Every structure is written in structure tokens, then in C-alpha cells.
Amino acid sequence: MSDAVVENIKMKVVANQLPEDSEKIHSMAESPLHHVDLASLAKQGLQEGGVHFCEKPLMGLLTLRCHPSAKQKTAIKSLLGVALPMEPLTSATKGDVTVRWISPDEWLITLSGDKAFDLESRFQDKLEGHYSLVNISGGTTVFELSGKDAMNVLKKSTTIDFHSKVFPTDKVVSTLFAKSSAIIRRLDEQRFELVVRRSFSDYIWLWIQDASKEYGLVVDA
Amino acid sequence: MLHIYCPHCAEYREEEEFHAAGQAHIVRPLDPDACTDKEWGEYLFFRKNPRGLHHELWVHSAGCRKFFNMTRDTQTYEIKEIYKIGEKPSVVDSSVPQEIASGAAS
Ligand SMILES: [Zn+2]
Numbered sequence: 001m002s003d004a005v006v007e008n009i010k011m012k013v014v015a016n017q018l019p020e021d022s023e024k025i026h027s028m029a030e031s032p033l034h035h036v037d038l039a040s041l042a043k044q045g046l047q048e049g050g051v052h053f054c055e056k057p058l059m060g061l062l063t064l065r066c067h068p069s070a071k072q073k074t075a076i077k078s079l080l081g082v083a084l085p086m087e088p089l090t091s092a093t094k095g096d097v098t099v100r101w102i103s104p105d106e107w108l109i110t111l112s113g114d115k116a117f118d119l120e121s122r123f124q125d126k127l128e129g130h131y132s133l134v135n136i137s138g139g140t141t142v143f144e145l146s147g148k149d150a151m152n153v154l155k156k157s158t159t160i161d162f163h164s165k166v167f168p169t170d171k172v173v174s175t176l177f178a179k180s181s182a183i184i185r186r187l188d189e190q191r192f193e194l195v196v197r198r199s200f201s202d203y204i205w206l207w208i209q210d211a212s213k214e215y216g217l218v219v220d221a
Numbered sequence: 222m223l224h225i226y227c228p229h230c231a232e233y234r235e236e237e238e239f240h241a242a243g244q245a246h247i248v249r250p251l252d253p254d255a256c257t258d259k260e261w262g263e264y265l266f267f268r269k270n271p272r273g274l275h276h277e278l279w280v281h282s283a284g285c286r287k288f289f290n291m292t293r294d295t296q297t298y299e300i301k302e303i304y305k306i307g308e309k310p311s312v313v314d315s316s317v318p319q320e321i322a323s324g325a326a327s
Contacts (some may be wrong), residue, residue, distance in 0.1 A: 088231045088285075089276060104229055105286035159235035173230075176283045 014124050016117040019137065029113075031057030032141045042221035050149030053208055056142040060116025061195070062109040063102075066085060066131035075127050079119070082110065091172045091185055100172040100185060108195065113137060141201050145208070146191040149215035154184070156194060156211050166188065173177025178207045181207035223281070226303050229287040238283040244268045245276040245290045272296050274314035 008210050019028055033055050068076060068084060069105060077083045081096035084107055091100040096115075100108040111119060116135055123133050145153060157178045171183045180203065183195040196204050209217055223236040250256050250264055269275065275295050292295045292301040292312045301312040 008298065072313055088229065106285075174284045175234070175285075181283055 014120045024149060029058055031055060032198045038219055039221045040140040041219040046216050046218050049155055049218040050147050051145060051212040051215045052147040052218045052220050054144050054220040056144060058113040059142050060111045060113045061132045061137045061140050062116060063136050064107045064109060065105055067105050072127060072129050079122055079126055089173060091169055091170050100183060104172055121134055140195055141198055141200050143196060149189060150190055150192055151175065152215065153208065153211045178204060180204060202207060222249040227281045228286060228289050228303050228305050229285045236285060238281060240280050240282045242280050245278040276310055
């Protein structure tokens with residue numbers, strides 16, 4: 001097939017994985033920790049402790065892969081509202097959109113779940129050239145660890161140096177958390193975000209409970 | 222535990238984030254059909270096992286998932302240098318065959 005023919009095919013290759021009515025998302029989709037019933041744990045469990053845990057369920061996660069040209073960078077910036085972070089291990093946030101550097105040709109974009117399809121569609125309409133944008137929302141979930149001992153839990157679970165001198169706010173690392181893969185980002189001095197695989201989320205939740213025991217674990221709904 | 226510098230992430234990480242992917246600079250024969258069985262077999266299966274300097278391919282499997290090269294002393298485990306795919310090693314041993322020493326292969 002020649003390039004000219006390919007250009008003429010206007011095909012919609014993005015499919016919405018969620019119901020049109022965004023209100024329905026929470027009645028139709030279950031987060032990977034649905035069975036844990038974090039809302040009840042938040043009421044019944046400790047109200048004070050060194051470590052706070054919450055899940056950010058059903059977020060929209062998109063993996064962007066490309067070697068962006070100057071033109072593509074401009075287009076991506078206008079689509080996301082924020083420029084692609086080109087510096088290794090950095091991230092950029094604008095509103096509810098966060099873009100994380102994952103590798104020299106890969107970025108992880110997160111935004112609220114009901115806006116992912118819209119962003120995918122706009123990429124398809126506006127971004128030209130060679131790139132790939134894949135919705136990975138269904139395979140991942142997002143946790144947040146905070147509190148004065150959150151860093152101690154991370155130290156027990158990873159080999160990363162989290163001292164603020166080498167791990168400032170907005171830094172991102174892809175690493176192993178308790179031997180399972182995780183993308184960890186610092187939100188502020190005492191808050192960290194973990195993007196983990198859906199199939200490992202229950203294991204990581206159990207691990208976090210165990211690792212936080214000595215500090216007191218507070219579940220935030 | 223080795224402390225390994227990833228040239229893509231531009232920082233040191235623990236060995237558990239990496240996988241060794243064998244000998245570096247192995248060039249696929251340009252015309253496999255023209256290879257003798259011996260040449261093809263050596264390309265597929267035969268690897269060096271030096272005592273001393275070795276050029277290895279590593280992958281930052283739990284991090285950026287990119288490959289890079291490493292010159293390592295297999296006797297002392299000392300990492301002599303890290304260099305990206307396509308670059309030439311600067312630390313070379315006289316016992317290393319010429320096509321590697323000259324960096325002809327990627
Ligand atoms: Zn890396």
C-alpha cells in the first residue's frame with residue numbers, strides 16, 4: 001500500500017472504553033482495590049498515624065511514545081496544556097494533567113478518567129507524524145502515600161534514595177517497589193504517588209499495610 | 222550488589238533494576254543465507270567468557286527499559302565504563318578481537 005493511499009484513510013482507531021455518561025463510570029467500573037472497601041476502612045481504622053494511604057481510582061492513564069520533532073512538541077504542548085518534560089526523571093503538571101518522563105521516548109500522562117478518551121481523540125485529530133498513544137487505564141492504578149513516615153515505608157520497599165536533595169518534588173522514577181514495578185513521583189515533602197500494575201495492586205496494598213504497621217496506617221477515603 | 226549508572230536515566234541505580242543481556246557488539250550477518258552453518262552457529266550460540274575485561278549489553282528493565290553497553294571486569298566485578306548503543310568502548314583489552322576494539326560493530 002502506498003503512502004498516498006494510507007493518507008486517504010480517515011479511520012477512527014480510538015475507542016471509548018467507558019460509558020458516554022461520565023456519571024456511570026463509578027457504578028460500572030471497579031477499581032482494583034474495590035474488594036478492600038477503603039471507604040469503610042477509612043471510617044473504622046486509625047484516624048491518626050505516621051502513614052496515610054489512599055487510592056486514586058479509575059484515573060485516565062495514557063502512554064505516549066515518540067521522538068518528538070519541534071513541530072510535534074508544539075502540538076503536544078497545546079494538546080496537554082503543558083510541555084513534554086525532556087529532562088530525565090522529571091514531570092510536569094497543569095491542572096489535572098500530569099506528564100511523567102519514563103524513558104527518552106516515552107511519557108506517562110495521567111488525567112481524570114472521564115477525560116482520557118477526549119484527549120486521545122484530540123491527539124488523533126491534531127498530532128501528525130509518527131507516534132503512539134495507548135490508553136493503559138485498565139491495567140494500572142494510582143496510590144498515594146503521605147505523612148511523616150511515608151518516606152520510611154518507601155525506604156523499606158525500594159532501593160531509591162528519597163532524600164530531598166536528590167529526589168525533589170516532581171521527580172519521577174520507574175523502579176521496583178517490593179519487587180513489583182512502580183512509577184513513583186514526589187508530590188511534596190511528605191507525599192508520594194505510586195502508579196502500579198492492576199494485578200499487583202492487592203499485593204502492594206497488603207505490603208503497605210505490613211510496612212506501615214509500626215508507624216500507624218491511616219486510610220484516607 | 223552492583224551500583225550501575227543508567228546513561229538514559231542519568232543516575233545510579235541498584236543492580237536489581239537491571240538485567241544483563243549478554244555479550245555486546247554481536248553483529249548479525251548481513252546475508253544469513255550466505256553463512257556457513259559454522260558461521261551462523263557461532264553468531265547464534267557462541268559467546269566469549271573472558272576472565273577480565275568484557276563488553277556487555279545491559280537493560281534497565283525496571284526503569285527506562287533501554288539497553289546500553291558496559292565494560293566490566295569479570296574478575297573484580299569493577300565496572301570500567303558505561304556507553305550507549307552505537308558508541309565505542311574506550312576501555313579495551315589487547316586480548317579483545319580487533320572488530321570490537323575498533324568499535325566497528327554497534
Ligand atoms: Zn534507565
